[in-house]
Amino acid sequence: MIDITVASTAAVRTSGKRHVDRSGRRTRIDRYQAALHVNPGNCEAHGTTSRGTRRHRSILPARYSGRDRPSSVTRLHLSQLILVQALWGLNMVAGKAGTASFGPFLFITLRFAIVFVLLAPFLRPVAGQMRMVICIGLVLGIGHYAFMFYAIHVAGSLSSVAIASQLTVPLSTILAIVFLGERIGLPRALAITVSFLGVAIIAAAPIGGPTQVFALGLTAVASLAMAVAAILMRRLHGVGTFNLQAWIALSAMISMGIVTYLVEQPGMTDLLRSDYVDYVPVLYSAVGATIIGHGLLYQLLQRYPVNDIAPFITLSTVFAVGFGVWLLGDPMTLRIIAGGLLVLGGVTVIAMRNAGREAPSGLRVPR
Secondary structure (H helix, E strand, O other): OOOOOOOOOOOEEEEEEEOOOOOOOOOHHHHHHHOOOOOHHHOOOOOOOOOOOOOOOOOOOOOOHHHHHHOOOOOHHHHHHHHHHHHHHHHHHHHHHHHHHHHHHHHHHHHHHHHHHHHHHHHOOOOOOOOHHHHHHHHHHHHHHHHHHHHHHHHHHHHHHHHHHHHHHHHHHHHHHHHHOOOOOOHHHHHHHHHHHHHHHHHHOOOOHHHHHHHHHHHHHHHHHHHHHHHHOOOOOOOOOOHHHHHHHHHHHHHHHHHHHHHHHOOOOHHHOOOHHHOOOOOOHHHHHHHHHHHHHHHHHHHHHHHHHHHHHHHHHHHHHHHHHHHHHOOOOOHHHHHHHHHHHHHHHHHHHHHHHOOOOOOOOOO
């Protein structure tokens, strides 16, 4: 495993191919913070290093060389990576079932209540950055999850929504160009164009008529909110990922709790009257997709450079489409297939080139 540490001193010394602090100690928490402080587009993760502050710096080698770099992803870790994508793909189906039982806003509130309880031990104040952390939580809670799960709730075709959700990658690249001064070449420009063209093909003759177009529009807004949150995360320094996710869960739980009360107005009797089976999708979304899915991914990010992981990010959509067809009887048309291939192809090209160039828009993965 690559040794990655978080420095507790003002200066970080690099010896050979190892990063060590002045005391020479490397702890498990240090490695987690460094590997996951992919400023973290994870709640969302990307593969660039943070610049850090003078007193607290997070180090994640962007390139590996010699014997420190694994020659290829092992079969075991490849299986683990595919499992993560399957967990996230199934989360779309869980969202469809959960929002049908509780409504989209209450489903989100319950999900993040569970996530917060599980991650509460990691919750710590973030000196000088709390306003940004809360802002990120609100953008994700109200901006991303509310629109995303409402889209899943009303969609006649889960497959098209799953495909459109990949627009986060090209949108984050566009925002990086506008606000971070990122420069792209012709391949990424064409890939961005192809990605949007694929969604347009699906929207031209949607399954479900105007309601499906509405769902695709909501998905685009959700993807934009995720892209904005990813750009904001670039401004954070020295924030452990589990700490950040705990704050995001708390912000989403409170903000969406207020929205749920104002819009859906559920009563306690409605919650108590629900069958225990209705809570399975909520538990899966919180534990399976968020805690286990991201935990497994973080472990892989400790071992491999992000450009080894990037080619697999669209597999979650492939699994979502497959699970939708298998479990929900989701219809499959030539337009969805053609549009999906364009979107996933474009997104893969963007993600691989972003990761390879350590671009500010880096790798973003679904949550």
